[in-house]
Amino acid sequence: MPTVDPFSRPLTDLADDAFLVMEESTGYGAVLEALRTARAGSMILTKDGAVAGVFTERDILNKCLLEGTRPETPVRELMSPRPSTLPLTATVREAIALMDSKHVRNLPLVDGAGAPKGLLTVGRLIRFLAYAFPAEVVNLPPRPGQVAEEADGA
Amino acid sequence: MKCPDCAAENIPGSDVCVGCGHDLPDPARRLPKGDLAERVRKGTIASLGPRPAVSVPYDRTVADAVDLMREEKVGALLITKAGKVVGILTERDALREVAGLKDPAKVPVSAVMHADPDTLRADEPVTHAFHHMSVGGYRHMPVLLDDGSVAMVSSRDLLSYLAASD
Incomplete structure (x- = not known):
């Protein structure tokens, strides 16, 4: 059993510090290319060094894919502006509450000046929890009612 | 409450900080309650x-x-x-x-x-x-x-x- 409640851990322990960040004036085509190259699902956009928006796979699906969006369109016009953010010191519990209540899958983590310092995705959060409960996740019988009938299970 | 990002004082119940415009953390009552580990298991x-x-x-x-x-x-x-x-x-x-x-x-x-x-x-x-x-x-x-x-x-x-x- 972990000695520290995983839900009280600070987000510094699990945030992605190799997140993607670009200026909000960057063109859609360049952002798309960067996302594809990095196999990433979201991009943090900044203005004057502070987080101004997030551009996610959902934004592409909802606003660009069928519209034939021109590659030079500034991503500022397509991103989700003023995203929810948390400080790096916030806890896993706070991140779960915020992501659930705001329906976001990508949470930029910021410093006091609003500069991006990390990214928490729902996938990363789930991986963290899967690792935080290794015994429960890995050692479960494939069927909940399964009982070994012989002592060594042979 | 005090903004965790810029330390500005905000009136209780604010969603967004008056100082820096960031979302304020949800008040404690909106954090998940109970034993989360138990819910996972x-x-x-x-x-x-x-x-x-x-x-x-x-x-x-x-x-x-x-x-x-x-x-x-x-x-x-x-x-x-x-x-x-x-x-x-x-x-x-x-x-x-x-x-x-x-x-x-x-x-x-x-x-x-x-x-x-x-x-x-x-x-x-x-x-x-x-x-x-x-x-x-x-x-x-x-x-x-x-x-x-x-x-x-x-x-x-x-x-x-x-x-x-x-």
Whole structure:
């Protein structure tokens, strides 16, 4: 059993510090290319060094894919502006509450000046929890009612 | 309350900081209550509230699928052939292969879907969803229900399950 409640851990322990960040004036085509190259699902956009928006796979699906969006369109016009953010010191519990209540899958983590310092995705959060409960996740019988009938299970 | 980002004082109940414009953390009463670890250990896939899956035939185009995802506000579709599930198409699949590269109206969903996706059953422990999504990097998984129909759970359902206070 972990000695520290995983839900009280600070987000510094699990945030992605190799997140993607670009200026909000960057063109859609360049952002798309960067996302594809990095196999990433979201991009943090900044203005004057502070987080101004997030551009996610959902934004592409909802606003660009069928519209034939021109590659030079500034991503500022397509991103989700003023995203929810948390400080790096916030806890896993706070991140779960915020992501659930705001329906976001990508949470930029910021410093006091609003500069991006990390990214928490729902996938990363789930991986963290899967690792935080290794015994429960890995050692479960494939069927909940399964009982070994012989002592060594042979 | 004091803003954790810029330390400005805000009146109680504010959603956004007057100083820096950031969202203020939800007050403590809105944090998930109870023993979250217990919820992880005890829940079943059924307790995630799987929703009926939205499906599209395998010979339709990515443009049709995107229309449907927008309309139904879902991130993944089941792909069916003669009434049987043959694959899953997620928004990520649609984007990786198509966005900015090809005309979505000319690419069949069968060309970009994942064939034979891993599935869950409603009576499996919720930890199985954590495990499969973590290992496979999935955000959506089909759930086989007892009546033979197929539902879908998403990583968001896992969050909602954990966030729901009892």
